Amino acid sequence: MKGRHTMTTTAAITAPASLGDGTRSAGERILRSALATAADNLEPLMNIYQPYVEGLANLPADGRFLLVGNHTQLAAAEVILIPYFVRQALGRQVRTLADRQFGKGGGLQASLVAAYGAIIGSPEAAATLMRADEPILVFPGGGREISKFKGEQYQLRWDNRFGFARVAIEHQYPIVTAALVGGDDVYTSLTTRTGLYGRASEWLGRRLNGRADMAMPLLRGVGPTLVPRPQRMYLRFGSPITTVRPPDLSPEDWTHRVKDDTQAQLEADLKDLQQIRCTDPYRALNPLSWRSAATPTSADTDR
Structure with missing residues (x-):
């Protein structure tokens, strides 16, 4: 049916790296089980909301890649949708590197971060995950990219944050951009x-x-x-960006190149997705436009 998002199911889900899993409290284990169950049963909801998804075929099949995304005002959208579609495509749980602010408060907030499989972001944490060949998700803008003042929609606030590029280069981890549009339009x-x-x-x-x-x-x-206003979400996984340094570039120059190339690709995809959204009759989730929702023109939504 036109406009209906179809899923590729997987036979098994690969367990994530056990970073502190043995020390989880009973409450965290219960939360983690509940979140995993919810994630595995989102397909009916996805079929209604029909997130527009491109580029699943760009995800390396071995699960060894660093996803670099943009935060939106509806931060839950990217934190849920990106891992969900990776899990559907590859059967792997994405490990999210969370902003340090989310783990400072303790209590339920910290427990939810841990239960979701996320860890507080740091070069050491990223290196540990990469040594375990885990798929990783990072938002270089951090929590400060969520709050958007007038005119800042879909703008990246990375400044001089090169950490994700450095650690990816060190472990020769390919980078895949994950651009999301829709979350900055709810407010x-x-x-x-x-x-x-x-x-x-x-x-x-x-x-x-x-x-x-x-x-x-x-x-x-x-x-x-x-x-929040009802909004359809538009997600694109970009072509992998190599992090293997060419011999004619210094380590510092290569770090800057990888960071700049990643940012440029993500910004270009955000611009393209906004143009797609502008002409999509289903962008505000109007049920009367459900059958005429914009769909990707390529077959890379299936794997």
């Missing part, structure tokens, strides 16, 4: 970062946690409320 930002409110929010962030980059804009969703 409308009412304030700019340089305006009075934006500057005040940055000041408050510095006072509360020492980070001005975690400022929060004023938002609205459905009407004047904070209820």
Whole structure:
């Protein structure tokens, strides 16, 4: 049926690396089991919402790759959708490198991060996962990329973050970009970062946690409320980017090249997906447009 997303099922799911698995509390083990069960039963929901997905054929079959994605205002979208489609395509659980802010608070938040198979991001953690040949997901912009002020939709806030490139080069891990569009359209930002409110929010962030980059804009969703607007999600996995250094480049020059190439590919895919979204009649999940939803033109959604 046109517009219906079809899944490729897998016979078995490869267990993730046991980074601290033996020390998990009973609560974390229960949460992890519940999350795994939920992830394995999302297909009916996916068939209704029909995420637009391209590039599954670009995922290395051995599961040895670093996914580099963009954060959106609806951060749960990328954190759920990217691992879900990798798991459906390859039968592997993606290990997400989470922003340190998500593990600081402890309690349920930290338990959910651990139960989901995520670990707090660091070069050491990434290296451990790579030595175990695990598929890994990282968002170089971190938590600061989630809060979007007016005009910042789908902009990457990487600045001089080269860590993901360095560790991928060290372990010769290919990089696959994972561009997601839709999550920045669930809310409308009412304030700019340089305006009075934006500057005040940055000041408050510095006072509360020492980070001005975690400022929060004023938002609205459905009407004047904070209820997120229904939006279809658009996901593209890019062609693998090699991290094997050519002999004519220094290690530092190659690190910059890999980082710049990754960012350029992700930004180009975000731009393409926004253009696709603009002409998609199902972008706001209108049930009357369900059958005419835009679909990828290539066959790479199946593996």
